[in-house]
Structure formats: C-alpha cells, structure tokens
Amino acid sequence: MDALGRVAVIAGYEWRRALAKKKVLALIILAITFQTLITVGLRQLFVGGFLTNEASSLIWISGVLEGGLFVQLIAIIVGGGSMSEEYEHGTADILLSKPIRRVEYMSGKFLGGFSLLAVVEGLTTFVGVILSLWFFGAQSGLQFAPLMFLAIVYSSLIFFCLSFMFSELFRGSTIAMLFALGILFASSILSTILGFLYGNLSRGFPTWAATSFPPLLMSELITAPSTVLPVADTGALYEAALIIAVYAIVFILIAAFRLLKSDVTKKTG
Amino acid sequence: MDAVSFKVDEGCVYGYLGPNGAGKTTTIRTMLGLLKPNQGEVRIAGANPSKDPVRALQLVGYASELPTLQTFFNAEQLLDFMGRMFGLPMQTRKEKTKQLLDLVGLKEWGKKKIGNYSKGMVQRLSVALALINDPMILIMDEPTIGMDPEATAHFRNLFTNLSKNGKTIFISSHLLDEVQRICTHVGMINKGKIVFTGPIEQMLEAFTQQWVVEAEVEKVTENILSSLKALEFVNDVKVDGNKLSIELKEKKDVRGEISSEIFQQKGVLLSLNLRKITLEDAYLQALKGGQ
Numbered sequence: 043m044d045a046l047g048r049v050a051v052i053a054g055y056e057w058r059r060a061l062a063k064k065k066v067l068a069l070i071i072l073a074i075t076f077q078t079l080i081t082v083g084l085r086q087l088f089v090g091g092f093l094t095n096e097a098s099s100l101i102w103i104s105g106v107l108e109g110g111l112f113v114q115l116i117a118i119i120v121g122g123g124s125m126s127e128e129y130e131h132g133t134a135d136i137l138l139s140k141p142i143r144r145v146e147y148m149s150g151k152f153l154g155g156f157s158l159l160a161v162v163e164g165l166t167t168f169v170g171v172i173l174s175l176w177f178f179g180a181q182s183g184l185q186f187a188p189l190m191f192l193a194i195v196y197s198s199l200i201f202f203c204l205s206f207m208f209s210e211l212f213r214g215s216t217i218a219m220l221f222a223l224g225i226l227f228a229s230s231i232l233s234t235i236l237g238f239l240y241g242n243l244s245r246g247f248p249t250w251a252a253t254s255f256p257p258l259l260m261s262e263l264i265t266a267p268s269t270v271l272p273v274a275d276t277g278a279l280y281e282a283a284l285i286i287a288v289y290a291i292v293f294i295l296i297a298a299f300r301l302l303k304s305d306v307t308k309k310t311g
Numbered sequence: 312m313d314a315v316s317f318k319v320d321e322g323c324v325y326g327y328l329g330p331n332g333a334g335k336t337t338t339i340r341t342m343l344g345l346l347k348p349n350q351g352e353v354r355i356a357g358a359n360p361s362k363d364p365v366r367a368l369q370l371v372g373y374a375s376e377l378p379t380l381q382t383f384f385n386a387e388q389l390l391d392f393m394g395r396m397f398g399l400p401m402q403t404r405k406e407k408t409k410q411l412l413d414l415v416g417l418k419e420w421g422k423k424k425i426g427n428y429s430k431g432m433v434q435r436l437s438v439a440l441a442l443i444n445d446p447m448i449l450i451m452d453e454p455t456i457g458m459d460p461e462a463t464a465h466f467r468n469l470f471t472n473l474s475k476n477g478k479t480i481f482i483s484s485h486l487l488d489e490v491q492r493i494c495t496h497v498g499m500i501n502k503g504k505i506v507f508t509g510p511i512e513q514m515l516e517a518f519t520q521q522w523v524v525e526a527e528v529e530k531v532t533e534n535i536l537s538s539l540k541a542l543e544f545v546n547d548v549k550v551d552g553n554k555l556s557i558e559l560k561e562k563k564d565v566r567g568e569i570s571s572e573i574f575q576q577k578g579v580l581l582s583l584n585l586r587k588i589t590l591e592d593a594y595l596q597a598l599k600g601g602q
Contacts, residue, residue, distance in 0.1 A: 043398030
C-alpha cells in the first residue's frame, strides 16, 4: 500500500470516529435548527415590511452564513478531538505501532476531519438555500452557491487548524477545544473593538478573515447593488484569503513539528 | 533506560522480564518507534522503526498490555480496519477476521461493540489484532493478563504453535512460570539496565548459587543431623519438622551419598529430591544482583 492509501485509511477511520461522537451530530442538528429559526424570523421581518425585495432575493446568502457560526464550533470540536482523543484513550499507540509514517497519520487525521467538516458545511449550505427558496421564493445569484460553499470551507480552515494544533500540542481534547473557543471569542470581541477604533488593524485577527472571506467573495461575484453584502473590495478579499492560508499553514506546521519530534504519549485519559 | 542492548534471533521465543517500573513497556514502545531513544537505535529485520516504520513494522504484530481499543467498532470492524492498515485485500481481511475470531474464542462476539467486552475479551481481541497481518515477529506486552486460567493455557499453546511455525515472539510478562514453559531465551531488565540476556538454561545456570537436596525422614535424630553436617560436600543443613534442607557446596548431584548416610544412621527415608532452580529463583537472584 502506498502513502496515499495509508492516508485514506486513516481519513476513513477519522470519519467513523468523529461521527461516533454524539456531540458532532448534536451540533449539526442544532445548526440546521438555528438556520431554520433565523429564516423564519427573517420571513416575519419581510412580511412586516422591514426587508426590501432586493434583500429578500439575496436572503440565501444570510441563510448560508448563519450556519457558518455553528460550522466554526463544529470545526473546533472535530479538530480539537482529532489527535488528542487518541492519546487520551490510548489508541495512538495502537495506530502508530502499525506500518504508517507519522506524517501520513497526521495527514489522514487532518483530511478526514476536514472533509467531514466540508460535508457538514455542504449540508448547511444546501439547507440554507432550500429554506430561502421555501420562505422567500426565487433567489438571485444562486449559481454562485457552490462557490459560496467553497469559500465557507476555506474560511473554516483557520479554526479547524487552530483546534487541530492545540489537540496535538496539549494532547487533551477539553483543553484544546477550550483554548480554540477562547481564541474564537476573544478574537471576535477584540477585532470588533479594534475595527471600530482603528479600522484595518482588526484584520490581523483570525475571526476577521474567517468571517469576512465568504461575503467578500460574494460581493465580487454579485455585482448588483445590495444591502445584504458588504461593498466589494478586491484587496480585502485577497488579504482575507492570504491571512487564512498563513494561519492554517503555521498551525499545521506547529502540530506536525510536535508530532514528529516527540514521543507518542501513553494513555492520558 | 540506560544502555539497553539485546538481540532476538529469528524463530526464538524471547521472554522479557523485570519488576514493575523496570522499563519493559518502555523497551517495547521504543522497539515500535513510539518512543525515540536519546542514543542508539532499534533494528527490526534490518529496518529502524523510528525512521522507516513502514518497512520495520510491516512484519510486526503488537499486542499491548490491557489495551483500550476503539469502542465504536465491533471486533469484525476493528480487525478489518487493522487489516486495511497493513494493506491486505478485502477477501484476505474477511477470511482472516473469521479465522482469528475463532482462534481467540470470540466467534460469537464478532458483531458486538467492543465497549461491551470484558477485560479478558479485550486482551483476546488484542492478540487477534496482532495476528491480522500474519506477522513474522510478534511483540506482546503481558499478553495473558486479565485472562482466566483456561484462556491462559489456550494462549500458551497458541504461542507455542506460532513459534513452531517459525514466528519470532517477544513476550514481556510477569508470569515466570508461563515464560519458563514457552520461551527459549530470556532477557531481564532491572532499573533500566539489562541484567541478563541469553538462553533460558544459561540464565538458570547463571543465577543458581547453590544446589539443595531436600530429604524427608520419619524422624530427625541428632545422629542424622551431625553426620550429614560432617559430610565434606555439605555446606549446611536446615530442619523443618521431619524435613531436611541440605545445602551443598558444589553444583553436584549427591543424593546417593546422602541416602546412604541416612540409612547408616538408622534413619527411615521417605523422600529425597534435588531441588532444581526455577526461573522464579533465578529471577529473584538476579534482582538481588547475585550473578
């Protein structure tokens, strides 16, 4: 079996392991429920005359982005347990005593977790679009929905990689998830305050890129004037894309360094 | 661990002994590339598991001590998954899964989630997992721990048969009787250092300090005692009821001379045995540093 085959075996394993966790399934159900409730609420605003026809024709974008909040949480939970739970349960010994290189093992774990996250994002995108069509009728720019989905997948890389890195650094799932959640909330609050006070300074925070990239991309694609989308800004779009890539690469390199250079920890849980 | 060095030849059954905390599991985890040695290296069939785990561990089956297996799998699924990790084709995985579950006595439990297994059943499954790739080298850390006596005997026979089929087996165990029954070679580690490595007979010989003849007489008299003590090859005689423990100066079978002496002193001899050293005796001697 070649290296790719071994990565695929671990990726498949990671799917089974993550899906066996009830909290991931619970969050998926919660995300869809939340999306439905928000769409129903927006429908009430529309009926009450608080939303324009133009806004209602692009409401699918809001519907899809609402699921994004939960996707960040799912990213943190899937990433945070990926490496650490194997150490906690003592199964890392069993897996790494098989003919597989550590880098292949980590790649499989990463790809398995991230592909699962992408499927969840696909599901929330699909549900967002369907709910918008159901409650608001014909939508504009739906041809860009696949790109919107890819943008959300790409933007979720930051918190998935951050949580994945903590998972390997601390080798404890609770602490890894708590640290990643702490950074998600702290970054969100600080970037809002700094954005208000100093404008572009907030862009260095991970939440800015993670939350701004998908709507910025849509602004570039949907050229019609819109109150739903931010003003098109190609520079900001590229900046967000670059920030996501840099953060993700740094986090993954740190995790890989830790795994490759240290001993496999015995059962810690 | 400090300068641990030993070699296990192809086809031998190597028992790895040592007290708790001596470094047995650390040695095994280093052999599997899970721990990186500060100095030196491990070679399994010529490959270093830290640097080339794919080549080194392809030939290895490993059963860890009281493993915690993936509880979301059932036994069939876990065996299939482990077979995939070794790149076995689907048909082989299916056949091996069936065969191994039968071999370890878990045929009826194949479709039940591992979370419902007892400690002994997990240990059995762990041995089955170690055999999925039909390995040339089996590394087992306390493989029969948690098993009932019947299962222990079954697995002892299994290991003996595997060894007869040419497999190299490395067993870390506290069960010295088990080790003495199935191993051809032993290694002993104490406080992170190898105290002995070699054939099991050599260890028994090396750690035998003195031979002892045990005699049971109808009645121990002063005459019997003093005459035995006067024999030139006797070091000391200890009395416990009607039993005599005669410590010899040399490693020599002198039961004939001792029985004659007892008869000459009009004693009635009920039994006479040359007490052979067991692995446990040698182990305890080695721990005391009495080589």
